[in-house]
Amino acid sequence: MTVRVTVWSEFRQEHSDAAVAAVYPDGIHAAIAAGLGERTGFEVRTATLDEPDQGLTDEVLDATDVLTWWGHAAHDEVTDTVVDRVQARVLDGMGLIVLHSGHFSRIFKRLMGTSCDLKWREDGRPERLWVVDPSHPIAAGLGESFVLEAEEMYGEHFDIPRPDELVMVSWFAGGEVFRSVCTFRRGRGRIVYVRPGHETHPTYFDPNVRRLIANAAAWAAEPGGTRPAYGHRPAEPIG
Amino acid sequence: MTVRVTVWSEFRQEHSDAAVAAVYPDGIHAAIAAGLGERTGFEVRTATLDEPDQGLTDEVLDATDVLTWWGHAAHDEVTDTVVDRVQARVLDGMGLIVLHSGHFSRIFKRLMGTSCDLKWREDGRPERLWVVDPSHPIAAGLGESFVLEAEEMYGEHFDIPRPDELVMVSWFAGGEVFRSVCTFRRGRGRIVYVRPGHETHPTYFDPNVRRLIANAAAWAAEPGGTRPAYGHRPAEPIG
């Protein structure tokens, strides 16, 4: 079964910041989409903030099984309409992969109910991500751990609800740890937060990160049960 | 240590609906507060929707360790200011006990990130609540199960995030089940959802329900760890 993935990104800093453009000349979304395109069975499109309807029309979402979200500098520009629309889709079963600084996106905060705040430091030192749940499909093919030579540090406390599943934990050279790959269910939808991906590092070209994101998208795309009926339920005979 | 509980309620249907006034002549909040008042170590006050600032000023919340919330007909009247204020307090460590139709309150939906929808039927038949986690302090003194002779039915699917802890499950005479006592953490705060309490039944006079709510409030009041610092973290030597 084909999984239709829409890769959403702000696509702003690539224009305004030469350091970002140097790493991601075609945009962060292009690198993420290219990574997903390496996985058989995915049909990948991109969408960005400055497109009509911020790239996320009903038509786009009708054709989306899993949405990946990268944002950083323009979280507040995302409209209520788009946040409401994406939340409704997630509750109805769409998968959502929230990447790195997307922790502070309006849609992630909406779905979590918390501040989603954390500690950070742009020190460009190594991050090692460890698998803590080797039973999880999201961990497939990643080894026991992998290293990113240079990344931004994110440190605990990460103000999220208790994850349904904790798949990876990051170690940072400066002394911090972080719950880096976490899953959450909301309604019929499945959400994965994936930490790495600072805009000045070539993280989305890393083969392990690409595998991780593809695994997360495949997992989030798994279909669940029937859409529940809500509201008044008449009495009915049993058996 | 004294636990300061504020019992909030709409206090509307008691004026507009004779059936409600007959059961709760002094208001639902008065019955809930009286139940909590039976527990040693609680200092209980009430607050209602039509008071200034909807009863929830900063002064009130400054003196509140645990807030209980009953609402039904006027959820939409609760202002953004109050929802924001209560959410911030919960994230900072205040306990919150959401009662019955409070499942559809703005604050509960804000903290859950889901629709919080469910099935319902006002059939006034028995509900039996079963303890499924006998290790939990919220289950203390309730026996293995207890019966409410007449209640409104709430049925699954209940559209909440996966609870951190599931303490009780309800059986309804008409063939439904419901996750009736659930806990959630948000930030430093602890939330308990407690199902029973339809406005036309004397549920808040029931000794088991009173014990259950008092247990939930005591549990939600337990102090946790240090308030985390968020934002930029400078590099520092380790060890």
Next chain:
Amino acid sequence: MTVRVTVWSEFRQEHSDAAVAAVYPDGIHAAIAAGLGERTGFEVRTATLDEPDQGLTDEVLDATDVLTWWGHAAHDEVTDTVVDRVQARVLDGMGLIVLHSGHFSRIFKRLMGTSCDLKWREDGRPERLWVVDPSHPIAAGLGESFVLEAEEMYGEHFDIPRPDELVMVSWFAGGEVFRSVCTFRRGRGRIVYVRPGHETHPTYFDPNVRRLIANAAAWAAEPGGTRPAYGHRPAEPIG
């Protein structure tokens, strides 16, 4: 990818009890295997207690991705060797589906660490199973609930560790509830407990139960991450 399922059963009461033989003339395992055989992508074999090595040689387990387990009258006859062997396989990634009275099997108690005890009554009245997690693949195709016209009652408290995921909850006509479909991870393995299936009722011919068990087996077969290395870890440079 083909999922190789081994359906294990005691296959004793079918010989000793006419009421069981009347419902399952070819054995309970035959009915379970026939149900799994309806699902594309499964390769199904059976194994029973009175076969050499209790049906579970290393050769059989080498060719098993998921093991289903039905036992009732002869739990204590299962040898340490077999229990040790199955536990080791689960920790190494084999799926395990524990059915009905298998709650009291040595292997389930070994993996849970609890008594796995419960309440029961053979009253042959209806059971209704409700989906409480519509995001879960195990719930696919089952509707919001389904009814078994006659089953044995199992009631809470069910003495298991807190499930990783609670997928279905049962309602019984006599006033009880039960956590009927639960998942657990142990090592790299995935375990699903599935409640229905008393030996005197034709439960394993029911289309919903067959779909449920097939969903559980498919879910338990999902491959996870790398086999971890344990023990001494030499110091190594990072990055």
Next chain:
Amino acid sequence: MTVRVTVWSEFRQEHSDAAVAAVYPDGIHAAIAAGLGERTGFEVRTATLDEPDQGLTDEVLDATDVLTWWGHAAHDEVTDTVVDRVQARVLDGMGLIVLHSGHFSRIFKRLMGTSCDLKWREDGRPERLWVVDPSHPIAAGLGESFVLEAEEMYGEHFDIPRPDELVMVSWFAGGEVFRSVCTFRRGRGRIVYVRPGHETHPTYFDPNVRRLIANAAAWAAEPGGTRPAYGHRPAEPIG
């Protein structure tokens, strides 16, 4: 309410290994007990492997609300009788705090159902423990993190069931992370695993570790619900 804590330890390496005796001349248990003795409301006794009945008679356990367990070199000497007895007490509501190398104790493996294996290295470098759940009472008074200047490294994967609650995560100087403070429920009992405490480091004299263990014991001592009845349940009228 007084919490009666029994501090159990092998008390062997203190006799056989001069490096251990130098740090813990009166035994590891004495240091742990002294730490617990600093907390108001605890009544502390000790018990060791070479006492009659391995220190854990029914009389001792009758007077124990919480048992702490430190073992390392003699796990296999603990008898079936003692393991069965302690497991039964935990299921019935006794708290259990498993310390450091106790991860490999027979009682912990019995209650977990997994290998409880992990990576390790005796490098005596710093460990930093981070609170990841600031809503948890076990985190009270510990700050956001604390450092132990020299400890043995324990690294993931730690082969335990998914914890009910993950309270702290450790960072190690060599590049590893570890889920250091985890809770589990088994029956009516509450279990906390607390990582630090290698026998050649003065960890059990550290004020933060002492506070952590005392918090864990206080949490594990919280009384829960009624002791469930198991077995046949006769039909009874509802309501």
